Amino acid sequence: DAGVTQSPTHLIKTRGQQVTLRCSPKSGHDTVSWYQQALGQGPQFIFQYYEEEERQRGNFPDRFSGHQFPNYSSELNVNALLLGDSALYLCASSFRKNYGYTFGSGTRLTVV
Amino acid sequence: QQPVQSPQAVILREGEDAVINCSSSKALYSVHWYRQKHGEAPVFLMILLKGGEQKGHDKISASFNEKKQQSSLYLTASQLSYSGTYFCGTENGDSNYQLIWGAGTKLIIKP
Secondary structure (H helix, E strand, O other): OOOOEEEOOEEEEOOOOOEEEEEEOOOOOOEEEEEEEOOOOOOEEEEEEEOOEEEEEOOOOOOEEEEEOOOOOEEEEEOOOOHHHOEEEEEEEEOOOOOOOEEOOOEEEEEO | OOOEEEOOEEEEEOOOOEEEEEEOOOOOOEEEEEEEOOOOOOEEEEEEEOOOEEEEEOOEEEEEEOOOOEEEEEEOOOOHHHOEEEEEEEEOOOOOOOOEEOOOEEEEEEO
């Protein structure tokens, strides 16, 4: 049973560019959350998608947007990249509340 | 708003016990515990819901004191495989889906 799959694993972008990260949730999961994790810190919640809609959003600017598709997969888009956007981006899937999250291995984004 | 974890780091010998604490300034609906090894994804350990409960998971267990807004993770007879950074994550309501993570506790197990 495949877990959460994220692509690409690594990405290097130039400041000002746009990037799209992709996530396929674990089989049976219908909810996808995105997190940003800086080196040596805990993950920061970006947003959560359920039934193809953004259900909740963390304290991130509008440059961060997302989408969930009918097959529950999801994309994270970041526009006008800043150097400070360099981080590990984690996708986590779940089935309903109160069951914990399964994380993907992440996409390491470097902005130069 | 971020939960406070203590200690920041722990070094143990294999077979020793450890306790990691997580404290919040806000009322809690649930507490999650995850372990993350270097370069890997966080792995879910357990979730505790309000109502005050304990859970066990092999030699890893946890408690949740709703009134004190605290949770503790207990690692018994630690094994080398327990090494990693432990994070608690908190949710503040049943209609709140944002998991707020602590800064983590780094656990090093030596043979």
